[in-house]
Amino acid sequence: GENVEQHPSTLSVQEGDSAVIKCTYSDSASNYFPWYKQELGKGPQLIIDIRSNVGEKKDQRIAVTLNKTAKHFSLHITETQPEDSAVYFCASGDGNKLVFGAGTILRVKS
């Protein structure tokens, strides 16, 4: 089955700096790669997603890149703000059955 590895497990950045989180997946049949943000005591919330026919997608300060050949995708957050502090999860799958990474705790220091 699909296996998703996520790095780093924790990331501390200064407010205004960029943050990058990386994931690798194992199943070459996977074609959908979302990113979720989870705040304390809440459910994960979709922040951006990308499908296998696209190499990059951007939404304001957030961007995701996908390299299907290498089977890895990354989340880029620019101009980080304290409210970006949360746990971020990548996921991979066929659109219905998603496998999640272990998560990255992002701390933005002001």
Added chain:
Amino acid sequence: DAGVIQSPRHEVTEMGQEVTLRCKPISGHDYLFWYRQTMMRGLELLIYFNNNVPIDDSGMPEDRFSAKMPNASFSTLKIQPSEPRDSAVYFCASSSGTGRLFFGEGSRLTVL
């Protein structure tokens, strides 16, 4: 629109007791998912439904776990009998088939 609604938000029970978690998906969504989140295993898919029919239950840990979806607006996840290792946060999520999941706030289960 209301999001995915789960109840109860917190449940504390004794080992051996029956636990029932409830979920109301977003109206119009025809996919419903049950996930379990623990520190050790992260977010695991337990089961998902399409049009009220279970499609994949390969993530259900064992026979003590069962899930039903009697209609498009309601689903339950039942654990009987419960064990301490079932302690976790259980999330329900729904989708319109695009793959984009909308999660509820979760039900935190503690089995003593």
